[in-house]
Amino acid sequence: KAGVTQTPRYLIKTRGQQVTLSCSPISGHRSVSWYQQTPGQGLQFLFEYFSETQRNKGNFPGRFSGRQFSNSRSEMNVSTLELGDSALYLCASSLEAGGPDTGELFFGEGSRLTVL
Amino acid sequence: AQSVTQPDIHITVSEGASLELRCNYSYGATPYLFWYVQSPGQGLQLLLKYFSGDTLVQGIKGFEAEFKRSQSSFNLRKPSVHWSDAAEYFCAVGASSASKIIFGSGTRLSIRP
Numbered sequence: 374k375a376g377v378t379q380t381p382r383y384l385i386k387t388r389g390q391q392v393t394l395s396c397s398p399i400s401g402h403r404s405v406s407w408y409q410q411t412p413g414q415g416l417q418f419l420f421e422y423f424s425e426t427q428r429n430k431g432n433f434p435g436r437f438s439g440r441q442f443s444n445s446r447s448e449m450n451v452s453t454l455e456l457g458d459s460a461l462y463l464c465a466s467s468l469e470a471g472g473p474d475t476g477e478l479f480f481g482e483g484s485r486l487t488v489l
Numbered sequence: 490a491q492s493v494t495q496p497d498i499h500i501t502v503s504e505g506a507s508l509e510l511r512c513n514y515s516y517g518a519t520p521y522l523f524w525y526v527q528s529p530g531q532g533l534q535l536l537l538k539y540f541s542g543d544t545l546v547q548g549i550k551g552f553e554a555e556f557k558r559s560q561s562s563f564n565l566r567k568p569s570v571h572w573s574d575a576a577e578y579f580c581a582v583g584a585s586s587a588s589k590i591i592f593g594s595g596t597r598l599s600i601r602p
Contacts, residue, residue: 377532379532408592415592415593415594415595416579416592416595418590418591463532463533465532465533477523477535477538478525478533478535478590479535480525480532480533480534481532482530482531482532483531483532
């Protein structure tokens with residue numbers, strides 16, 4: 374079974390630009406969540422999508438947005454990039470079956486964004 | 490408020506020595522508890538999880554963790570570490586959906602040859 378796939382793995386942008394990151398979850402997983410990882414702030418929750426609906430959003434500005442498609446693939450977008458947006462962006466999928474497996478996250482390898 | 494504390498930022502142990510990584514949590518209800526490992530340049534991989542039942546949980550790669558409700562702790566242990574265990578380890582507490590999973594700040598493990 375293929376794991377969570379994130380593209381691109383690495384990218385460099387300049388301040389003011391926008392970026393779109395993609396995440397393909399494990400087949401059968403309907404929940405996709407996004408995290409920002411930085412050395413100073415650790416892992417911070419961005420948002421979670423389930424069946425094309427945003428269920429929850431973390432404490433990030435409106436420049437950060439996302440969406441989920443009918444095949445459960447998800448994209449996140451960051452507009453008007455700032456230097457502080459440089460981070461590893463991790464996508465995770467989960468079953469959301471409501472049973473004991475609920476909450477177990479399967480992570481992709483991440484997209485490393487550098488903003489110059 | 491829900492929180493997870495990993496008091497050790499960086500730990501160095503000798504290869505073959507035993508390991509214990511500390512994790513304390515604050516959570517209003519019975520928590521779901523997780524340990525994840527992140528190798529350099531990689532995403533996070535689940536080592537083990539606790540939902541209910543036996544408080545000593547076995548995971549992959551020879552790791553185990555013990556849930557102690559009275560101490561609000563979920564420490565990770567391994568009897569003998571290998572050089573390949575060098576990584577960052579995250580404790581997490583959560584509920585029924587991914588958005589409610591809170592991660593600790595992580596403990597970086599280095600292995601001394």
